[in-house]
Amino acid sequence: MDAKEEINNENDNETSETHLGYFTRSKRRKLENGRENYTKASTSTILKRKISILCLPNEVITIILSYLAGNELSKSIRLVSRRFKEISGNMLNNSFKKIGKTINTLISNTELSLRCINEDVELRCVLKLLNMLEILKQSYDIVIATVWRYVYNEYYVTTKTCLFAGKLIDVYFSFIYKFLKHPNLLYGSAIIDDYNLPSEVTKIVEMTKKFCVHFDKVIEEPISNFPPQSGCKLIDIFNCSQFSNSNVLAEKVVGKDSFVGEYCYFFQNSWFVAIPISSSKQSDWFHRRRMMHMRIRRIVLAHNELFLQQSQYERDLLLRADPTLYRTRAPENSVYTGFGDIGNNFFYYGVMNNGAFRQKFAEQLEEEGLYGVYPVDVDEVPNQEDVVAESNSESNILYRIPYLGFHAHIRVKCPLSFAPLRFLSTLDGSLVQRLKHNTEDKDTEGSVDIKVSFNCMSAAYPCLPTNYEYHENN
Known part of the structure; x- marks a missing residue:
């Protein structure tokens, strides 16, 4: 039999009639001869538009992204869009600034805690933690000196970027977390081996060196239209x-807005020699400037590292006069050297600690009978005018007394906005506000003139050049 189906048309205005129809398969039902009114069933579901994360305010996005690691912000989130790049960049910059304040606070609190400790074992543990904080403070300062003009600059217009070393920030926070929650995980290895640092500290030191080189090469060197953007960066590194x-x-x-400065630095147990050579390598001014910044940064980092070990060792001997455990051993003899040629000069530089200096020159001092007359640890550089140089003469004291150290004399003249960071931080508020208002003024992009005179008197012993003049001028 054929299937019978009853079709009912509901209409509020007319009386509905009943019709019979036959269907062989399921399909849309047709109205008869157009005599019936067809009404579409209304849906009771209200469709809502999904809100994209891009529609959220920046404050909400910042809270959401705060649950991600700094490495994810720098490598992934920062590349999504221009808006995400700005938000994640601000988060990375603020995080690194927070790290600096946290390290300074931890150093102050740790130094105060040393006064309240009576037990030798606890004192030894706290000293190890303080040593680690001081190492991280050195690495943090060198990063700030490298990037602040392009990240935190409020004094003049530069190419803005962010501190995209997200992994470095993560390792800093990992160390701070262990320092506050589980300090035994940090000083445990240092108690067994005096100079065995935790993995977080060694990673930060290595990543700092690589990041500074990468930042100068990728961010600063390509900026060739405005040479004075780097300002007195060389002095910031020296400081x-x-x-x-x-x-x-x-x-x-x-x-009105000009700065003049003159500085003198002496690096003990160090050397810096520039040997003239004939080379066919071509290098522009920006590349030579970047390489000079890299050399000075290497010398500063090596000098800080070697002499910080000696300073921490002497502090340990002073505070632990009668140790219940074994005494801290003296630092190993260490030497850092670097070399490279650029343009028509071959540069050779390096640093050695006091132990390496004594090992190298003690026998010579004893042979000359000057071990008690001339101290091994030289604190002052002799005046060059008081020494009459006689080439390879035995009467010349430079060839009889082992003397190691180089002298850097810096003269700078530039607009006030380009002054070193240490000087800008001492300015009063009204002058700083005036500089900030003048950042859009093109007249502030004046000339930066830096002259550095390197004098390494110890280079006269092997008959090498003792002086080198370096000049930065846009």
């Missing part, structure tokens, strides 16, 4: 040296 004898000979504001 990171904690154990050099530094003197500020002059530092003042001239006229």
